Amino acid sequence: MSSHDLGPTAAETDHSHGEPLPADRNRVWTALRSNIPAAVGMVILAVLVVVGVLGDLIAPYGVNEVNVDQMLQAPTWSHPFGTDELGRDVLSRVMVAARVSLMVGAVSVGLALLAGVTLGLVAGYYGGIVDNVLMRCMDVLFAFPVLLLAVAIVAVLGPGLVTAMVAIGVVYAPIFARVTRASVLSVREQVFVQAAVSVGASDGRIMRRHVLPNIAAPLIVQTSLSLAFAILSEAALSFLGLGIQPPKPSWGRMLYDGRGFVQDAWWLGLFPGLAIFVTVLAFNVVGDALRDVLDPRQLSQDEARRAS
Amino acid sequence: MSEPVLSIENLSVSFSSRRGVARVVDGVDWEVHPGQTLAVVGESGSGKSMTVLAATGLSPRGAKVGGTVRLRGEDLGAMSEVERRRARGRHVGFVYQDPMTSLNPVMPVGRQVTEASEEHLGLRGDDARSRAVELLDMVGIPSPEQRVDNYPHQFSGGMRQRVVIAMALANDPELLIADEATTALDVTTQAQILELVESLQERLGTAVVWITHDLGVVAGIADQVAVMYGGRILEHGTVDHIFGSPGHPYTQALLAARPQPGVRADRLATIPGAPPVPHQLPPGCAFYPRCPVRGDERCRTEEPPLTEIAPGHRVRTFYRAPHSGIERPAS
Amino acid sequence: MTTEHGAVKTGDVVARVEDLHVHFSVSRSAPVRAVDGVSLEVRRGETLGLVGESGSGKSTTGLALLRLVDATGGRVEVGGQDVTDWSRRRVRSLRRRVSMVFQDPAASLDPRLTVGASITEPLIVHDLAASRDARRSRVAELLEMVGLRADMADRRPHEMSGGQKQRVGIARALAGEPDLIVLDEPIASLDLSVQAQIMNLLRGLQEQLGLTYLFISHDLAAVEHMSDRVAVMYLGRIVETGTPEQIYRNPAHPYTAALLSAVPTADPEAERRRRRITLHGDVPSPVNPPSGCRFRTRCPAARDNCATTDPELYEVEPGHRAACLYAVEAVEEMRAGAATTP
Incomplete structure (x- = not known):
C-alpha cells in the first residue's frame, strides 16, 4: 500500500466541514430590509394592520357619530380629515374601514389561494386529462373581465360583505391555479421528486412534502400582489354599491359618497382614495421586492456563486 | 525555443463579497508555444477555467485581475478594451463544454461559423459561405455543402462540437482554448474529437490550452501539464514528469484515485474530504487539510513556493513524496 | 407487505428482466425504443455493471426495475415475483425492496428539507420506525454507516459538499434495507478525488451488509473496478456480457x-x-x-x-x-x- 493511503477509516468518512450558510429565511429578511421602498411598504402594512385590528378603539370619534352642526367641515386639528355631510369624522371612518378592507382582502385571497392552489397542484401534478379539464374551466373564469364576473356573482348572491369576499375569491382563484400549475410543472421534473417516488412515497405525500414547499416563493409573491388587487376590487364593488352596505364604512363606499362633493368638499373623496392608493401601493412594492428576493433564478445564481 | 503564443505571469483573480475576499486564481504562471498543447488540470473550484478567462480578458464582472498576460508578445493589459477584443477575435478560438449553449439555435451553422470572420476579416456573401463549407469539411462534417444551411438542433452532440471547433478555427487562430470540450461527450465521440484536434494542430500549428478534470485525456494529448488546486498551480511539468514522476502529493493521490485497468484492487487510494471553496482557503498550503503526507506546522501556516525539482518540472510542496515512502524536507 | 420480503440466499436471483421493451411515445410520432429487448438477472450479493454510452438505454433499464418507467413489453421480476403489472399502490412496496441512488446528488435531495428528513422519508413511507426517537436513531445509524457524523442530520443539502450529499443519497437508499440498489451513474457528477471515496464506500457497504448492486455507468474503468459481472449496452440492447476479465481482456x-x-x-x-x-x-x-x-x-x-x-x-x-x-x-x-x- 502506498504511503498516502490512510486506511479504511479515514477514506470512508467525510467529516470535512461543508459551508455553513445563513438560512434562507434570514437571507430573505436581510434583503427585504435593505430595499428601502419595501421596508417603507412593510412599515405601512404593519401600521394598517394595527389600525385595522384596533380601529374603533383608537379612532377619535365614533364611526356613526352624527353631528349635523359640524357637517362638511374642511380638515382642522380636531377633524384632520374633515367631516362628511352628516358631520361624521372622516379620519375615524377611514380608520375603521381599514378593517373591512383588510378583512375582505385577506379572506377573499385566502379563498382564492386555497381553491387555486389545490386545483393547480392537482392539474400540474397529474397532468393529462385532469389538467386539461381543470385548466380549461379556469380559462373560462379567466376570460371574463374581473369586475364583470364579480358583479355577476354579487347579482346572483345579493350584495353584502360575504358575497363580496366570495366573489373576489372566485375571481382570483384562476390566477393562483395558473401560477401553481406552472410552478408544479417545473418542480415535478426535478430529480428530488423522482427520488421521493423511488422510495415509495405516495402522491399526496409528494405534493404536500416536496412540491408545495418548493413552490412557496411564487405563491407568496402572488398573494401579496393579489391582496392589493382584492382591496381594489372590494373598493370598486362598494363604489358600485354592491359591496359593504352603509352605514358600515368602507373606502370604496366613502369614495362613492364623496363623488357628489368633489367641488365643495374634496376631503370626502381624497382621504379614502388615498387610503386605497397607499395600501395597494404598499402591497405591490412588498410583492415586487419579494419576487426579486425569492426569484428562483436569483437563488440559483447565488448558489452558482457559492459553488464557483 | 519559439516565442510563446500566450504567456501569463503572476496572474491572480479575486472577488470581494460580504463573506470576504475569494482568491480564485493566485499567482499562476505558464506559457504555451506554437504547435504545443498545455493541459490545465484541476477539480471543481481549482480556478482552471477562471485562469484562462482572465488571461483572455473575459473574466466576469466584479473580478479583480492582476498580473501580466502576453498574447503573441503583446501585453493585453496595456491594450484598450477594443484592441483586446480585436486581438482575441483574431488570434484566439474558444471551444466550451456544452456545444448547445455556444451555438445560436435560430441561426444556420454556416453563418455562425463565419460570423467572426465577417467581423475580423471582412468576409462577405459567397466568400463567407464557401469558407464555412471549407471549415465544416475540415472538421469532418459529412456533405458540408448541405449541412451549412442546417440549424444546430439538426446535429448530434459530437457533430455540434465539431461545428464549434470549426467556428473557433474560422480566423486561423494561433491559439485554441478548449474548456472541458469533450466532457459532455461519449467516449467514442470524445475519441473522434481528440483525434480531430490533434490532426488539426499538426496541420495548422495551432497552440492549444486544454482545460480538463480528466487525467486520461491529458495523458493522450498534452505536452505540458499544469495541475491546479485552490487557485494555485501545485505542479507543472511535461506529461512524462506529471504521470511518470509526479512530485506533489496531490498529483500522486489523484493518479492513484483512478481505478487502474486490469487491476481490481479491493480499495482505491482516496483523498479525504472535498476540494476547498475559494473564500475558505486554508492559510498555508491549500492542500494541507487533505494531504496524506501531512507535513508540519510550516505546511499549515506557510504557503510552499513553486520550486524547480528538475528542468521544466516545478512542484509547490515542502515535502516531496516519491512513489514509495516520504522524502524529508527538500528545501 | 413484510411477508413478501422473504429471505433470499446468496447467489439467488434478486431481480430479473426478461425481453424488456420500454418505448416512449412523444405525441403522435414513432416511439423512441429506449430499451428494446433486454434480458438480465442480478444475483444476491453481486454487482452487475451496466455500461454504455448515452442513449444506450442503461438508465431506463434501471428505472424499470423500480417501475419508475413502465415496460411496454416483457417482464420485470423482483424476488421471484412478476411486478410488471402491479398496481400503483403495490408498486410503492416494491420500492422498499429496490432502491436507487441518482447521478446528481445536489438535485436528488429536496433543497427545503434537512438531509435527516430526506433519509427519514423511506422509514415513514414504509412504516419502518415506530416513533420519532426510533427514526432519529435509525437516521443517525445510517449516517454513520455512510461515513457522516450523526449530527449532520440537521444540515440542509447546500451546506454539504458534493461527496457528502452523495453519501446522504446512499443512506436514503439503504434505509429500507433493500434487496437491490440501482446505482445510476453514482460518481459521474463528483470530483475525481471524491469518486474514489464513494466507490470505496459502496464496496465496503456491500461487504458489510451483503448488498446487491446494479451499477450503471458510462465510465468503463469504474465499472471494471466495481463489478462482478458486466453487461455492455448499445442502442437499447445488451451486446455483450461476461466477467470484467472477459469483457476487458x-x-x-x-x-x-x-x-x-x-x-x-x-x-x-x-x-x-x-x-x-x-x-x-x-x-x-x-x-x-x-x-x-x-x-x-x-x-x-x-x-x-x-x-x-x-x-x-x-x-x-x-x-x-x-x-x-x-x-x-x-x-x-x-x-x-x-x-x-x-
Whole structure:
C-alpha cells in the first residue's frame, strides 16, 4: 500500500466541514430590509394592520357619530380629515374601514389561494386529462373581465360583505391555479421528486412534502400582489354599491359618497382614495421586492456563486 | 525555443463579497508555444477555467485581475478594451463544454461559423459561405455543402462540437482554448474529437490550452501539464514528469484515485474530504487539510513556493513524496 | 407487505428482466425504443455493471426495475415475483425492496428539507420506525454507516459538499434495507478525488451488509473496478456480457472493443503507442434503429448479412456472451486494421 493511503477509516468518512450558510429565511429578511421602498411598504402594512385590528378603539370619534352642526367641515386639528355631510369624522371612518378592507382582502385571497392552489397542484401534478379539464374551466373564469364576473356573482348572491369576499375569491382563484400549475410543472421534473417516488412515497405525500414547499416563493409573491388587487376590487364593488352596505364604512363606499362633493368638499373623496392608493401601493412594492428576493433564478445564481 | 503564443505571469483573480475576499486564481504562471498543447488540470473550484478567462480578458464582472498576460508578445493589459477584443477575435478560438449553449439555435451553422470572420476579416456573401463549407469539411462534417444551411438542433452532440471547433478555427487562430470540450461527450465521440484536434494542430500549428478534470485525456494529448488546486498551480511539468514522476502529493493521490485497468484492487487510494471553496482557503498550503503526507506546522501556516525539482518540472510542496515512502524536507 | 420480503440466499436471483421493451411515445410520432429487448438477472450479493454510452438505454433499464418507467413489453421480476403489472399502490412496496441512488446528488435531495428528513422519508413511507426517537436513531445509524457524523442530520443539502450529499443519497437508499440498489451513474457528477471515496464506500457497504448492486455507468474503468459481472449496452440492447476479465481482456463484440480502445488512460507512454479503433459517424436514432445488427452502421468489420440477421447473444466461452455474428473474429480483424493505420 502506498504511503498516502490512510486506511479504511479515514477514506470512508467525510467529516470535512461543508459551508455553513445563513438560512434562507434570514437571507430573505436581510434583503427585504435593505430595499428601502419595501421596508417603507412593510412599515405601512404593519401600521394598517394595527389600525385595522384596533380601529374603533383608537379612532377619535365614533364611526356613526352624527353631528349635523359640524357637517362638511374642511380638515382642522380636531377633524384632520374633515367631516362628511352628516358631520361624521372622516379620519375615524377611514380608520375603521381599514378593517373591512383588510378583512375582505385577506379572506377573499385566502379563498382564492386555497381553491387555486389545490386545483393547480392537482392539474400540474397529474397532468393529462385532469389538467386539461381543470385548466380549461379556469380559462373560462379567466376570460371574463374581473369586475364583470364579480358583479355577476354579487347579482346572483345579493350584495353584502360575504358575497363580496366570495366573489373576489372566485375571481382570483384562476390566477393562483395558473401560477401553481406552472410552478408544479417545473418542480415535478426535478430529480428530488423522482427520488421521493423511488422510495415509495405516495402522491399526496409528494405534493404536500416536496412540491408545495418548493413552490412557496411564487405563491407568496402572488398573494401579496393579489391582496392589493382584492382591496381594489372590494373598493370598486362598494363604489358600485354592491359591496359593504352603509352605514358600515368602507373606502370604496366613502369614495362613492364623496363623488357628489368633489367641488365643495374634496376631503370626502381624497382621504379614502388615498387610503386605497397607499395600501395597494404598499402591497405591490412588498410583492415586487419579494419576487426579486425569492426569484428562483436569483437563488440559483447565488448558489452558482457559492459553488464557483 | 519559439516565442510563446500566450504567456501569463503572476496572474491572480479575486472577488470581494460580504463573506470576504475569494482568491480564485493566485499567482499562476505558464506559457504555451506554437504547435504545443498545455493541459490545465484541476477539480471543481481549482480556478482552471477562471485562469484562462482572465488571461483572455473575459473574466466576469466584479473580478479583480492582476498580473501580466502576453498574447503573441503583446501585453493585453496595456491594450484598450477594443484592441483586446480585436486581438482575441483574431488570434484566439474558444471551444466550451456544452456545444448547445455556444451555438445560436435560430441561426444556420454556416453563418455562425463565419460570423467572426465577417467581423475580423471582412468576409462577405459567397466568400463567407464557401469558407464555412471549407471549415465544416475540415472538421469532418459529412456533405458540408448541405449541412451549412442546417440549424444546430439538426446535429448530434459530437457533430455540434465539431461545428464549434470549426467556428473557433474560422480566423486561423494561433491559439485554441478548449474548456472541458469533450466532457459532455461519449467516449467514442470524445475519441473522434481528440483525434480531430490533434490532426488539426499538426496541420495548422495551432497552440492549444486544454482545460480538463480528466487525467486520461491529458495523458493522450498534452505536452505540458499544469495541475491546479485552490487557485494555485501545485505542479507543472511535461506529461512524462506529471504521470511518470509526479512530485506533489496531490498529483500522486489523484493518479492513484483512478481505478487502474486490469487491476481490481479491493480499495482505491482516496483523498479525504472535498476540494476547498475559494473564500475558505486554508492559510498555508491549500492542500494541507487533505494531504496524506501531512507535513508540519510550516505546511499549515506557510504557503510552499513553486520550486524547480528538475528542468521544466516545478512542484509547490515542502515535502516531496516519491512513489514509495516520504522524502524529508527538500528545501 | 413484510411477508413478501422473504429471505433470499446468496447467489439467488434478486431481480430479473426478461425481453424488456420500454418505448416512449412523444405525441403522435414513432416511439423512441429506449430499451428494446433486454434480458438480465442480478444475483444476491453481486454487482452487475451496466455500461454504455448515452442513449444506450442503461438508465431506463434501471428505472424499470423500480417501475419508475413502465415496460411496454416483457417482464420485470423482483424476488421471484412478476411486478410488471402491479398496481400503483403495490408498486410503492416494491420500492422498499429496490432502491436507487441518482447521478446528481445536489438535485436528488429536496433543497427545503434537512438531509435527516430526506433519509427519514423511506422509514415513514414504509412504516419502518415506530416513533420519532426510533427514526432519529435509525437516521443517525445510517449516517454513520455512510461515513457522516450523526449530527449532520440537521444540515440542509447546500451546506454539504458534493461527496457528502452523495453519501446522504446512499443512506436514503439503504434505509429500507433493500434487496437491490440501482446505482445510476453514482460518481459521474463528483470530483475525481471524491469518486474514489464513494466507490470505496459502496464496496465496503456491500461487504458489510451483503448488498446487491446494479451499477450503471458510462465510465468503463469504474465499472471494471466495481463489478462482478458486466453487461455492455448499445442502442437499447445488451451486446455483450461476461466477467470484467472477459469483457476487458478479450472483448468479443466489436462495439465493446471500440469502446475500450476509446477510453483514454492516464499513461502517456501507452497513449503514444495506442492504436484507437475509431468509430465513424454517430449512434443511429433509437426511433428507427438499423435493420439486422444495430451496430453494423458504425462497425468497421460489418459484412453483408449483418444487415439482414439480428444477432442474438450466444456464448463465446463459459459465462461470456456476445451478440455478434462474427464475434471474436471481427474484433481481431479490427485490431489488425487499427494497427496498420498510423
